[in-house]
Amino acid sequence: xxxxxxxxxxxxxxxxxxxxxxxxxxxxxxxxxxTQATAMATQAAWxxxxxxxxxxxxxxxxxxxxNLEDLAKNFANTLKGLLVITIEKVWNAVVGVLWDAVxxxxxxxxxxxxxxx
Amino acid sequence: MRLLAKSGFLxxxxxxxACTVQLAPAYDASVVTGLNAANTQTQTLFATISxxxxxxxxxxxxxxxxxxxxxxxAIESQLQARPTPAPPxxxxxxxxxxxxxxxxLIQTLTSAPSIDDVKTLVExxxxxxxxxxxxxxxxxxxHDCVAGAPNPTACLFENSxxxxxxxxxxxxxxxxx
Numbered sequence: 337x338x339x340x341x342x343x344x345x346x347x348x349x350x351x352x353x354x355x356x357x358x359x360x361x362x363x364x365x366x367x368x369x370x371t372q373a374t375a376m377a378t379q380a381a382w383x384x385x386x387x388x389x390x391x392x393x394x395x396x397x398x399x400x401x402x403n404l405e406d407l408a409k410n411f412a413n414t415l416k417g418l419l420v421i422t423i424e425k426v427w428n429a430v431v432g433v434l435w436d437a438v439x440x441x442x443x444x445x446x447x448x449x450x451x452x453x
Numbered sequence: 454m455r456l457l458a459k460s461g462f463l464x465x466x467x468x469x470x471a472c473t474v475q476l477a478p479a480y481d482a483s484v485v486t487g488l489n490a491a492n493t494q495t496q497t498l499f500a501t502i503s504x505x506x507x508x509x510x511x512x513x514x515x516x517x518x519x520x521x522x523x524x525x526x527a528i529e530s531q532l533q534a535r536p537t538p539a540p541p542x543x544x545x546x547x548x549x550x551x552x553x554x555x556x557x558l559i560q561t562l563t564s565a566p567s568i569d570d571v572k573t574l575v576e577x578x579x580x581x582x583x584x585x586x587x588x589x590x591x592x593x594x595x596h597d598c599v600a601g602a603p604n605p606t607a608c609l610f611e612n613s614x615x616x617x618x619x620x621x622x623x624x625x626x627x628x629x630x
Contacts (some may be wrong), residue, residue: 381600410573414624417566
């Protein structure tokens with residue numbers, strides 16, 4: 337049995353598939369960013385207070401400043417990595433919706449698309 | 454006619470099949486299990502030093518330090534050995550529309566970000582161990598690690614560790630898609 341593709345419904349299905357993934361991932365990234373930003377701000381404040389009190393040795397102060405730079409860079413790269421995963425999921429979900437629509441239109445249950453890197 | 458329909462289906466299947474992508478490494482449960490196991494041991498270490506420690510007692514903690522540094526170093530090696538799929542060059546960015554126009558200047562992910570997270574984390578634990586051996590560490594209980602703490606050395610080590618660990622675990626968990 338075949339059913340013609342309803343383009344308007346297909347557009348809606350594509351948007352819904354993408355929105356569901358983006359909405360979930362954005363919520364996760366927001367919570368993660370808040371936690372990490374707070375921790376890095378705390379780190380900066382402690383470097384300052386330890387330096388002002390003279391309790392943090394100059395060597396350790398320099399170490400923690402370099403370390404904070406690494407933490408900031410790593411955080412940015414983690415966000416980039418999370419974004420790439422989201423893009424992958426959205427892309428594949430959209431392809432899945434299209435695949436399903438084509439399969440129904442031609443009356444054949446198409447196998448799931450294989451991943452290609 | 455039937456042959457034509459079959460050919461069309463095949464072309465469609467091949468076309469759509471080629472459309473799916475893998476842009477990030479596959480989820481590896483053993484990495485997440487390893488991170489959590491090493492973290493449990495590291496939290497035990499932080500609890501051990503939380504009241505403040507002196508170099509005189511460093512010998513009682515040295516094996517703990519070496520164990521956690523060794524565990525995280527092993528995870529770092531595991532992450533570096535894991536293959537990362539190369540993104541299709543035309544997939545992520547429209548290089549004609551977005552600056553810079555030279556595609557070599559556009560940074561894409563060539564390795565999992567968790568590798569650098571674990572590397573930084575190992576450096577942090579190693580520096581903490583060496584500091585403990587040399588001058589000891591001041592208290593780092595929640596009562597000590599507050600805003601304006603006069604000697605936040607141990608708090609800084611623990612907080613840095615947590616930032617790196619959270620980065621690594623969040624990314625590795627997100628790979629479970």
